[in-house]
Amino acid sequence: RKEVEQDPGPFNVPEGATVAFNCTYSNSASQSFFWYRQDCRKEPKLLMSVYSSGNEDGRFTAQLNRASQYISLLIRDSKLSDSATYLCVVNRGFKTIFGAGTRLFVKA
Amino acid sequence: NAGVMQNPRHLVRRRGQEARLRCSPMKGHSHVYWYRQLPEEGLKFMVYLQKENIIDESGMPKERFSAEFPKEGPSILRIQQVVRGDSAAYFCASSPDRPDSNQPQHFGDGTRLSIL
Numbered sequence: 001r002k003e004v005e006q007d008p009g010p011f012n013v014p015e016g017a018t019v020a021f022n023c024t025y026s027n028s029a030s031q032s033f034f035w036y037r038q039d040c041r042k043e044p045k046l047l048m049s050v051y052s053s054g055n056e057d058g059r060f061t062a063q064l065n066r067a068s069q070y071i072s073l074l075i076r077d078s079k080l081s082d083s084a085t086y087l088c089v090v091n092r093g094f095k096t097i098f099g100a101g102t103r104l105f106v107k108a
Numbered sequence: 109n110a111g112v113m114q115n116p117r118h119l120v121r122r123r124g125q126e127a128r129l130r131c132s133p134m135k136g137h138s139h140v141y142w143y144r145q146l147p148e149e150g151l152k153f154m155v156y157l158q159k160e161n162i163i164d165e166s167g168m169p170k171e172r173f174s175a176e177f178p179k180e181g182p183s184i185l186r187i188q189q190v191v192r193g194d195s196a197a198y199f200c201a202s203s204p205d206r207p208d209s210n211q212p213q214h215f216g217d218g219t220r221l222s223i224l
Contacts, residue, residue, distance in 0.1 A: 031207075031210070032207070032208070032209075032210040034212050041197070042218075043199055043215040043216060043217050043218050044199070044215050045215070046212045046214065049210070049212060087151070089212075091207035091208055091210070092207070093207070094156065094164055094207055094208065095156075096153065096156075096207045096213065097153070098150060098153070099150070100149075
């Protein structure tokens with residue numbers, strides 16, 4: 001079993017839809033959590049950090065559930081430009097573990 | 109440009125040659141990470157270095173691959189005697205502190221390595 005698991009998708013949604021991704025991690029010693037997005041053949045870019053209290057940045061909301069060991073990303077009012085692969089990232093000690101990513105396609 | 113700088117952007121080598129990939133971290137960052145990404149696959153961690161030290165090389169192939177981050181100059185990922193299977197995108201990232209400091213990593217544009 002991988003230490004960080006994501007549903008690979010793809011998620012195909014129309015513009016304006018709300019879409020949610022989950023990511024589970026297996027090691028309870030994990031300390032910090034992030035969501036990145038990666039466009040085709042480009043570098044990963046930090047989308048947002050994830051805090052226990054939850055955090056929001058515009059149309060994006062991230063949540064952390066330490067008891068159940070999962071993090072989530074909610075995207076409201078999807079735009080065509082949101083089409084990308086979303087990567088869940090977990091830090092544990094000196095290790096950084098990337099999930100394999102969830103692909104999102106937003107269509108007009 | 110204050111971001112992570114990688115060069116070259118594209119590198120073509122013939123089988124058996126050596127490939128050297130360079131990474132200059134963001135200003136103020138002393139922690140460097142190398143990742144490899146094969147087409148249509150996820151990022152695979154290779155190595156984590158802090159100035160002059162290799163902290164974690166658990167993702168590095170045992171042979172032909174080496175990495176360094178000298179006191180002066182960029183971090184170097186070196187691949188000796190390249191084979192076709194080494195063709196991939198190699199990304200470098202940096203952070204100002206250890207992963208457990210809650211600081212995210214910032215990525216460079218990557219080096220696309222093609223082996224003929």
